[in-house]
Amino acid sequence: MNTLLFQVEDRPPLLTTILLAAQHMLAALGGIIAVPLVVGAALKLPGDQIVALINAALLGSGVVTFIQCKGVGPVGIRLPCVMGTSFAFVGAAISVGLEHGVPGILGSSLAGSVVMIVGSCFMPQIRKLFPHAVTGVVVTMIGLSLVPVAVDWAAGGFAPGANYGAPANLGIAAFVLLTVIALVQFGKGIVSAAAVVLGMFVGYLLCLSLGMINFSAVEQAQVFALPQPLHYGMTFPLAGIVAMAVAFLVTMVETTGTFMALGAATNTKMRGKTLARGILCDGLGSALAAVMSSPPVSTFAQNVGVVSLTGVASRHVVALTGCLLFLAGLFPVLGAIVVTIPKPVLGGAGLMMFAMIISAGVQLLSKVESTKRNSIIMAVAIGCGLAVTVRPELLAKLPSFVKEVFGSGITVGALVAVVLNLVLPERPVEHDEDDEDVPQAFLTQELEAA
Structure with a gap:
């Protein structure tokens, strides 16, 4: 069991809550903004339309995060869960957008979200596909899939160039990483709980002193902007709906795994009904986001790392994060201002957060019964998930549909683990009452020797 500083239902003091909520916001903001930036650039949208997409994404993420944490009737998992625009939809969004523009993306998202809404009705059955061996694989793959993102941040960006991996970038990332480690290990109370945001703040001050901060985006940004529902309008192309439906299916698998990781991080038993509330919020939230002119949203795995690292599992803290995201959209x-944070600063903090998810996954795997069957499931699933994570070009010559479904290491690892768990037969372990005090590992060895 994880030792938590604040439990799920705890309400920290107001100032502490604001600081911890800002920490979650900083961890998520880059990912939320990145999707509309990438899609807008691919579609060659004017600058003002890209800004409108970003504002809509922040507003949509904020509203759905609040609902996911607080819950409204049967909607919302009621755990510290940050929602944001997902890269799982980028491929489908660009392909639809090139043919039908932003209205086609939003209409296809609205229609495709039905897949997740309907899928939420079957979560008790889907939950049975995730025993401990499968859950451990998924949690581990979430962390392993996110580490390359943190490494790219630490190196200075996602596109390797002259500045990629520059000693200055790596030095700043290492400085932030060491600062976060020191605060977590030696800090007490709020200092340890807010280690990520404090480490990033120290790193930001260092970059500011070195003249690495560019404030041009702040100077050009609007001070206030009203929400613009249906700003682009909507169209419903059949091909676009199918593409988005597939993306939602993939996201549902990833989100289920993220919820399992969140359950492990918060010491919460993830029952089928709990998962159903979360998946339903994802689906309805994406539909709401489309109406608000935002790309679809899904649960952010990186914020599970914040919970694991800091021990702050209060859903009320993350509900305030939703309010902060909404304000950032307004x-x-x-x-x-947040976008001015240099990538190496994010990289140093991100490496620590994402590695903590790997640590949580390894702890789950260590509790799985040591059998040849479970070893095969875990080894093959993680191996296949890593294959597409470290070598995405592996799928370059396959049909676009295949790349869409299997482009995520989390999805590949989860699907392989689920399929192997269903296909590989279980060996019944038979022993009499006298064997009850014999260690399980010894029994396993004896059975295999026989």
Whole structure:
């Protein structure tokens, strides 16, 4: 069991809550903004339309995060869960957008979200496909899939160039990483709990002193902007709906795994009904996001790392994160300030957060019964998931549909683990009452020797 500083239902003091909520916001903001930036650039949208997409994404993420944490009737998992625009939809969004523009993306998202809404009705059955061996694989793959993102941040960006891996970038990332480690290990109370945001703040000050901060985005940003529902309008192309439906299926698998990781991080038993509430919020939230002119949203895995690292599992803290994201959408200048954080600063903190998810996955795997069957499931699933994570070009010559489904290491690892768990037969372990005190590992060895 994880030792938590704040349990799921705890309400920290107001100032502490604000600081911890800001920490979650900083961990998620880069990912939320990145999707509309990538899609907008691919579709060659004017600057003002890209800004409108970003504002809509922040607003949508904020509203759905609040609902996911607080819950409204049967909607919302009621755990510290940050929602944001997902890269799982980027491929489908760009392909649809090139043919039908942003209205086609939003209409296809609205229609495709039905897949997740309907899928939430079957979560008790889907939950049975995730025993401990499968859950451990998924949690581990979430962390392993996110580490390359942190490494790219630490190196200075996602596109290797002259500045990629520069000693200055790596030095700043290492400085932030060591600062976070020191605060977690030696800090007490709020200092340890807010280690990520404090480490990033120290790293930001260092970059500011070195003249590495560019404030041009802040100078150009609007101070206030009203929400613009249906700003682009909507169209419903059949091909686009199918593409988005597939993306939602993939996301449902990833989100289920993320919820399992969140359950492990918060010491919460993830029952089928609990998962159903979370998946339903994902689906309805994406539909709401489309109406608000935002790309689809899904649960952010990186924020599970924040919970694992800091021990802050309060859903009320993350509900305030939703409010902060909403405010960032209303006041674009706030989001612009956060965007000025240099990538190496994010990389140093991100490496620590994502590695903590791997640690949680390894702990889950260590509790799985040591049998040849379970070893095969875990080894093959993690191996296949890593294959597409470290070598995405592996799928380059396959049909676009295949790349869409199997482009994520989390999805591949989860699907392989689920299939092997269903296909490989279980060996019944038979022993009499006298064997009850014999260690399980010894029994396993004896059975295999026989």
